[in-house]
Amino acid sequence: MADDKSGRDKQAHDEERRQREREIAAELERGDEAEPPVDASELAYFETELEPLAFPATGVEIVSAVGDREIESTVGTYAIADLVPDADGETFDSPDEIGVRIRRPTVAMAMKRVVEAGDGLPNAEMSRSQRDAYERTFRELAAIDADDDDEGIRVMADWIVERIDDRETIPGSRDVRRRAAKFCRANGYEVRNDEWLGI
Template sequence: MPDDKPGRDEKASEQERRQPEREVEETRDRAQENRAMSGDLGGRLGDLDEALETHDYPTTTDELVAAYGDYEIETQGGMESLEEVLASTGNQTYDSADDVRGRILGLIHR
């Protein structure tokens, strides 16, 4: 398809139609993460679990990465740093340690 104004308009229109679908998908993913276990019962977060408990909330992804980005987490593919695990999330806000745990566990169980 040539890069012309009608083609660009059609592409933008398609992206606008997909936006509600993306919002529903993200809401669904967050809901699944919120049902994750309270506390790190499986021990996958290691020392990070205790650090999250003592962290001040609300907090953001950027703040967590700055404070704990080097902490190693057991994922399905091996060990990854918190920074690597949260890289795809953007700068979100978390209200509690359980909120962060749920997000992390949801990401590493995909």
């Protein structure tokens, strides 16, 4: 590969793609899921339905192609259109990446709301790292107490969407983590300083 700008850009893109693939593989191997898991065979069948799509694919393309397809989890049935943002700003690099997102339906629905709220802003764009931070915050809230009907996730998604609507800007991931920690402490959940929410 030539040592020029396009060669370096390709190397950086390839490394970023490999890093995302490693993160996806690590997520799939996680055994401490607080969210009721979607059956692996259900995900495998769904991923075969995505094969006709060219990846990377936007949320709009995915919802258009398979939005009415339903996925069953141990607590209910969800349409893909309820879990994947119908937004051009959300891009998925592979069917596996979509599978990781929909394994946690409550987190996926919260991310859908947040991404769709921010997608229409003219001067703000949510970076991939910011999306990842939001999603991790939602996962941490789900893990706080599996028996609380994921109230923290709904409260935080509401707060983020309200901030986007009121200020027409996307709140920083640190602000979201602080707000989530405040919610946890106000509801009697301990948040240590060495944890994700403990900032």
